[in-house]
Amino acid sequence: MRKLILTTAAVTAAIAGAFAAETVFGTFTDTRDGQTYKTVTIGIQAWVTVIIGGQTWMAENLNYKTDSSWCYKNIDSNCVKYGRLYNWNTAKTVCPNGWKLPSREDWNYLGQAVGGEKEPDDKGNIDWYGAGKKLKSKSVWNNRDDGSSGNGTNDYGFSALPGGGRGYTGGRFGNAGYYGFWWTATEGSDGSAYFRNMDYYNDNMGENNFGKSCGLSVRCVADTP
Numbered sequence: 001m002r003k004l005i006l007t008t009a010a011v012t013a014a015i016a017g018a019f020a021a022e023t024v025f026g027t028f029t030d031t032r033d034g035q036t037y038k039t040v041t042i043g044i045q046a047w048v049t050v051i052i053g054g055q056t057w058m059a060e061n062l063n064y065k066t067d068s069s070w071c072y073k074n075i076d077s078n079c080v081k082y083g084r085l086y087n088w089n090t091a092k093t094v095c096p097n098g099w100k101l102p103s104r105e106d107w108n109y110l111g112q113a114v115g116g117e118k119e120p121d122d123k124g125n126i127d128w129y130g131a132g133k134k135l136k137s138k139s140v141w142n143n144r145d146d147g148s149s150g151n152g153t154n155d156y157g158f159s160a161l162p163g164g165g166r167g168y169t170g171g172r173f174g175n176a177g178y179y180g181f182w183w184t185a186t187e188g189s190d191g192s193a194y195f196r197n198m199d200y201y202n203d204n205m206g207e208n209n210f211g212k213s214c215g216l217s218v219r220c221v222a223d224t225p
Contacts, residue, residue, distance in 0.1 A: 056222035082163030085215030133203035150200030166215030
């Protein structure tokens with residue numbers, strides 16, 4: 001890792017160069033259960049005072065069985081299709097060694113890296129317009145109400161899936177095929193935590209918060225020192 005004190009012009013140039021970087025694909029095997037995951041590296045992570053290597057994401061949802069995790073509707077084949085759903089406390093620690101649950105900032109970098117348009121709302125949540133279209137898989141998403149496709153273009157091999165979620169009241173499952181929800185490592189207020197979402201009816205990557213007992217997908221990012 002190189003630490004640099006950058007001028008405004010240098011920061012702008014560094015970020016522009018970062019987002020021009022190519023996408024690199026690979027695999028990672030979780031030694032805990034032998035499952036192999038696809039990985040994708042998108043751009044070079046750039047900060048105002050430091051440039052740190054590549055931001056490497058798993059290119060599929062985590063499917064590691066542990067306490068406080070579920071297959072959608074408790075059907076095993078849905079874990080194969082979508083990965084598992086985890087409550088937030090489990091999500092914080094479930095990524096394998098060398099990986100972590102991404103923060104809000106990691107997701108914001110991803111949204112910018114793929115060319116999304118940053119749109120804060122009146123509650124302080126940050127949406128990335130256009131990013132969802134580029135990150136969603138080319139299949140599995142339900143059609144929109146007008147009959148048009150809800151699928152994405154998967155430009156970067158991220159393959160975001162509509163795995164739905166598990167509610168905190170009664171453990172009800174819902175929204176598979178329509179929505180994908182992914183925990184962030186960032187806490188909200190009043191016992192909540194932030195998550196990212198994509199859906200079938202628009203092309204954006206949204207943000208909001210849920211109670212920590214909800215079951216959402218986990219997408220791990222490499223824990224670069």
